[in-house]
Amino acid sequence: MYDAPKxxxxxxxxxxxxxxxxxxxxxxxxxxxxxxxxxxxDKTVTAFIGPSGCGKSTFLRTLNRMNDTIDICRVQGNILLDGEDIYHAKVDPVQLRAKVGMVFQKPNPFPKSIYDNIAYGPRIHGLANSKADLDVIVEKSLRRGAIWDEVKDRLHAPGTGLSGGQQQRLCIARAVATEPEVLLMDEPCSALDPIATAQVEELIDELRKNYSVVIVTHSMQQAARVSQKTAFFHLGNLVEYDDTSKIFTNPSDERTESYITGRIG
Amino acid sequence: MPLSWLVIIVLAVSAVGYYLGRSRALAAAGGNSRDLHSLPSYYGANVLMKIIVPAFGVMVIWLLAQPLIIDRSVASMIPPSEIDEGASIGLVMAEVNRTAEGIRNAVAEGTMSREMAEDGRAEFVDFTQRLKDAGQIVTSNLSATIVRAAQRTNEMVAAGNMYMTALVLLIAAAGLGWGVKEAKPLFRARNVVEQGIRALLIGAASIAILTTIGIVFSLAFNTVEFFRLYNAWDFLFGVEWAPSFSGRGGSSSLGVIPLLWGTFYISIVALAVAIPVGLFAAIYLSEYASPKVRAFAKPMLEILAGIPTIVYGLFALLTVGPLLVEIFGEGGWLGVNWQGGGRAVMTAGIVMGIMLIPFVSSLSDDIINAVPQSMRDGSYGIGATQSETIRQVVIPAALPGIVGAILLAASRAIGETMIVVLGAGAAARLSLNPFEAMTTVTAKIVSQLTGDSDFASPEALVAFALGMTLFILTLCLNVIALVIVRKYREQYD
Structure with a gap:
């Protein structure tokens, strides 16, 4: 992640x-x-929950410095990835984002073919030495995105022609194609129907084998289903962070309990 | 009664009608507007509409039709012997109308008595003298027939105006009566007014469309006339442009190919300047510039679009041309002798390119801004840099729109005239050297129609054929642009 690879x-x-x-x-x-x-x-799904505007998405975006693209945003404090400060002057945010991938709220496939959508990251970062290499990466990523079987016959059809759930899994596949270590997901299921949501949730559980996954969600059932650790944010503060089972059964903070039982939020 | 009085009277009647309609509806509802179907003002507007629309409609139609009918009727009075050799009935009728107007003005000024103006047996020599005394422009050879015809015209105009006034006032009164009678609580005035507004809007749209069709037809008729005098094949595929004016000796060669070549060559140079500069400016403004820079730079760039093209023409003639000669001309900086004079394809092309920059940049800027932020986020999220994102995501997404913008700029370039007249010269030439003077279709239309032109000769009529050619070319370009934009437009949500 430093400019000079070590x-x-x-x-x-x-x-x-x-x-x-x-x-x-x-x-x-x-x-x-x-x-x-x-x-x-590592190798854990961490869920950020909390009412709208509580800062969970903002905090997620500080983890891969996506906030750098917003002019008026300032970040203080330390964030260490594998013990190294990601806001250090030596760190190239572009390289960092290859390591900390991101999936967004709304599926945002590029106006390219399915193949080119996946190959985009590997091509930029020079991960493939040959066309055959790239083919392997694309297939592997699409399999990890649990969408290979659906699109293997039409890799050169436009990615924008897929259904919403397929588009989101395509975006997840696109994010894992650059071999990130952490995957940030900002409400990845909020634009999907329940069936597509179930597919994506299953996929998130699969991804846990290889990555550390951080997911922002408004659905507490989803947080309970997919995550092992849960953080509850309220008004910009981290109220409580613990094992998911503890948060949902025996929260120590009153505000957390109010939120998960539906009294605030 | 002058026309303006008639208009004022109709407007006054409609104002009274508005008031009457409104108050009558209110009175019928016992002063309680909640018992009315519509707001009281809608009842007034309904009356107003029923007065103004038919009255003015009849008036406009009458005013358009009256001269045609009078002309036709008077023209039948003129014996064929009265028409000079080489002149047409149209010329004689123009003379008649001029005389008729002269008589009217002379009567209005008091230099001619009404009796004399209407006297069918008046001595026409004396008549002519009186008109000249009154300062009316009359040619010396007024004949008795023309004077009689002019008098007849005046009689018919006077009668026609009287009938029209009567009819319009009658219609206005009828509209008033109709509208006021309708002003009852259950009448759905609001819906009627809504339909009236709809009709008004449709009318406005149809005027625009009908005018376009009218222009196309006038071009088409004259083009057909031209092809009757000149071989269409020779026009479309002739490689020589050498019109001989005045018909003295020899026939003209009117081949359009050299002009089309000049048009395309200059347009290509112009686009070669405008596309990169305009596109890069658009990318900078939409992706890199801070809001402050953008707020300053975008209007500055758009000022370029507001400069009249004749000013660009001067710039080409006085600045760019001499500069290019200094670089590429004899004894120039490069030591090559490519350019003889300031007027050249390059001169006009470069300046036209500068003129097109704001077109390309402003349209492309809007299109690039329309690419959703989520696309850029997706690309940044994978670890792409800004320029990678722009090159591989933003531009491909915006490409159809950008192509559309470029084609629109191209059709501007093809239709541009003043820069070419001043910057490119007037020589119709088929050459590959961009430093030579050439000319375009538009510049030749100007030169064929300036000065005294005889609209029956192929040398003048060719202008319409050239205009038609241009029209078809730009129409095709615009259609292609629209189709591309529509077909490949990315549907973001």
């Missing part, structure tokens, strides 16, 4: 993938994220 040292499997410490985010004068500290584990 040799991979022998991978000692850390449990903590991302560690955020006293993160503050400001939009102009607005203090959007207040003093958030959270440790996101």
């Amino acid at each position: 040799l991979e040292t022998a991978l000692d499997q850390q449990d903590i993938k991302i560690s955020a410490d006293k993160v503050q985010v400001y939009y102009g004068e607005t203090h959007a994220i207040k003093d958030v500290s959270v440790e996101i584990e």
Whole structure:
């Protein structure tokens, strides 16, 4: 993730993938994220829940520096990915985003063929040495996106012609094609019907084998179904962060309980 | 009664009608507007509509038809012997109308008595003198027939105006009566007014369409007339353009190919300048520029579009032409001797390109802005840089619109005249050298029709054929642009 690539040292499997410490985010004068500290584990699905405007999407976007594209946004505090500060001056945000992939609320396939949608990232980052390499990457990614069987016969049809659920799985496949280590998902199912949602949720569970997945969701059932850890945000504060089972059965904070039982939010 | 008085009277009647309709409806509902089907003002508007529309409609039709009918009737009075050799009945009728107007003006000024103006046996020599004394423009050879015809015209105009006034006032009164009678609580005035507004809008749209059709027909008739005098094959495929004016000796060669070549060559140079500059400017403005820069730069760029093309022509003639000669001309900076004079394809093309920059950039900018942010987010989220995102996601998504913008710019380039007249010269030439003077279809239309032209000769009529050629060319380009834009437009939600 530094500008100059360095040799991979022998991978000692850390449990903590991302560690955020006293993160503050400001939009102009607005203090959007207040003093958030959270440790996101590897090979785990972490869900961010909370009412609209509580800052969960903003915080998600600080994790791969997508907020850099917004002029008035300022971030303070430390966010470490594998122990390295991602806001350090040496870090190239473009390289960082290849490592921390992102899937958005609305499916946003590029106006290209299905094949080119997937090949986009690998081509940019030079991950394939030959056409055959690229074919392998595309197939692998589409399989991981659980959409290979549906599109293998029409790889060169436009990606925008797929149904909403297929488009979203295509976007997930596109995100995993660059071999990220973390996958950020910003309400990936909010534009999908229940069947497509179920497919994507199944896929998220699959992805957990290889990646650390962070998902923002408005659906508490979804958080309970797919995640192992849950963070509850309220008014820019991280109220509670714990095992999902504990959050949903025995929350320690009153506000969390009010939210999951439907009294606020 | 002058026309303006008639208009004022009809408007006054309609104002009274509005008031009457409104108050009568209110009175019928016992002063309680909630018992009315529509707001009181709708009853007034209904009366107003029923007065103005038929009255003015009849008036306009009458005013258009009256001169035609009078002309036809008077023309039958003129014996064929009265028409000079080489002149047509149209010329004689123009003379008659001029005399008729002269008589009217002379009577209005008081230099001629009404009796004399209407006297069928008046001595026409004396008549002519009186008209000249009154300062009316009359040719010396007024004949008795023309004077009689002019008098007859005047009689018919006077009668026609009287009938029209009577008819229009009658219709206005009838409309008033009808509308006021309708002003009852249950009458759905609101819906009627709604239909009236709809008809008004349809009328406006049809005028635009009918005018276009009218222009096409006038072009088409004259083009057919031209092809009757000149071989269509020679026009369409002739490679020489050498019109001989005044018909003195020799016939003209009117081949359109050199002109079309000049048009295309200059347009291509212009687009070669305008597309890269305009497109890159649009990309900078929409993707890279901060809001402040954009707020300043976009209007600045659009000022270019507001400069009259004749000013661009001057710029080409006085600045760009000499500059190019200094670079490419004899003894120039490059030491090549390609360009003889300031007027050249390059001169006109470059300046025309500058003129087109705002077209390309402003349209492309709107189109690039219409590409949803989610596309860019998707690309950034994968780890693409800004220029990769623009090149591989934004531009492909915006491409159909950009192609449409370019084709629109191309049809502007093909139709452009003043820059070419001043910048490219007047020599119709088939050559590949962009530093030579050439000319275009539009410039030749101007030169064929300026000065005294005899509209019966192929040398003048060719202008209509050229116009038709241009019209068809730009029409095709516009249709292609529309089809491309429509077919490949990305449907974002």
